[in-house]
Amino acid sequence: MSLTSLLAPLTLPLASLFAIPMLSSWSTSLNLVFFSLTWTTIAMTYSPLQLEFFGPLFLRTILYILPSALFLVLDLGVPSLAVEIKAQGEMGLPGRQRGGLAKVRRVAGWSVFNVLLAVAVQAGVEWLTTDVLRMRSLLLIKGSAWSLNHLPNPWALIKHAFLGLMCRNILQYYIHLHILHSPNGGILARWHQTWHHSIYIPYSFVASYDHPACYLLYRFLPLYLPAIAFRFHIMTYLLLLAIFSLEDVFTYSGYTVLPSTIMLRGMARRTDAHMMSQGKGNFGPLGVLDWANGTTLGADVVDDLREEMDKHDVQERTGKAIDGAGDAAGGLAAKFKSRAKKGKGRK
Structure with a gap:
């Protein structure tokens, strides 16, 4: 079949x-x-096993593998157009980097393999838990036996999504800094350097290009471990997986034209700096822990927020909004006073 x-x-x-x-x-x-x-x-x-295999496989395929392939086709097929939106110009084109097209094929192949490996590992853990050990599924999938409502509670979804986001970013930062870029990281640090950092300027497939052990440690476990530790609903897990898949596509794309200027553009810029420096800084996806620990290269996340506020004149607009609210409140007060006087006059 x-x-x-x-x-x-x-x-x-x-x-x-x-x-x-x-x-x-x-x-x-x-x-x-x-x-x-x-x-x-x-x-x-x-079954829970089917959902934990086909759900992540579907999302990772349509939100990471296919968009990454589309961007790669653009970079290789229409370089004159791609170079105009690449942050590093012609240097950022995959085919112009060291290793040429052979290296690009290797990166894309191993990237897809790692994505499929993570899906298979998750399904394997679920199979071992439910089919072999006869325990309940590690993620919350089925609702109560007496209820047809299999959707998560909205508050639980929001709470767990926020918790998953925070845990994933914290785990990724410290794994990246203290294992993959540490002199004491041993074989994992060497693998990460010789695989992932053999690329000088990133493109989307580079996000998942690493030794499989490093990929599972840095990309898969920081999301999966909190999900099973707090037993997220699978819808929450799939939502986070979708968000992080798109994050990888855009922050590693090397493009300056991105859907969100306040978040993705700064993350993409810090990713470029991390790759071009061979891992001297910018170890966290969001940049918050880099800012707190002084490991930021170039502009930090606070600079991004200030730049965005200046761009949209947030302070000026806020002042105008406050003045407008004050004027409106004053107008309402005057109307009430006028009506009160008219009421007294009638009496």
């Missing part, structure tokens, strides 16, 4: 699950009803 035939029964419902809010013109409440019904159907139809 082909992989396509195995994927079809699950990827089609998953695709509709994520497409309903984006493609329909229905009201928000109706979208939520269809979203709930679709997810409940998926959760009742497929």
Whole structure:
């Protein structure tokens, strides 16, 4: 049986699950009803093992592998266009870097392998836990046996998403700094340097190009360990996986044209500096811990926020908004006084 035939029964419902809010013109409440019904159907139809394998595989494919391949095609197929939006200009084109196209093929191949490896490891852990040891799934997947509601509580989703974001960034920073770029990091540090840092200027596939052991340690475990430690709902885990997949695509793209200027542009700039310095700083994705620990190279996350505020004249707009609110309040007070005087006059 082909992989396509195995994927079809699950990827089609998953695709509709994520497409309903984006493609329909229905009201928000109706979208939520269809979203709930679709997810409940998926959760009742497929086993936890199937969900933990095909869910991450689907998201990583459509949100990381395919966009990375599309950007690579642009870089290689239309270099005259790509060079205009590359932060490092012609140096940032993958085909112009050391190793040429052979190196690009190696990077893309190992990147895809590492992504699939992480999906397989997660499914393997789930299989060992549920099918061999007969324990409950490590992520919360099925709801109560007496309830058809398999969606997470909204507050729990927000709380766990924030917790996952913080834990992932903290773990990645200290793993990156104290293991992968430490003189005491041993074989892992050497692998990371000879694999990941054999690329001088990044492109999207470079985010997952590393020795498989380093990739699992730095990219997979910082999200998966908090998820199973706090037993996130699988929807929360998939949401975080989707966000981090897009983060990898854009921050390693080398492009100056990015969807978010306040976050992604600064993260992409710090990623470029980390790669071009061969790992002398910028060890965290967001840059907050680099700023707190003095390991930032170039502009830090606070500088990015200040630049964004200046660009949009936040202080001036805030002052105008406050003045406007004050004027409005004064006008309302005057109206109330006028009505009060008229009321007394009638008496």
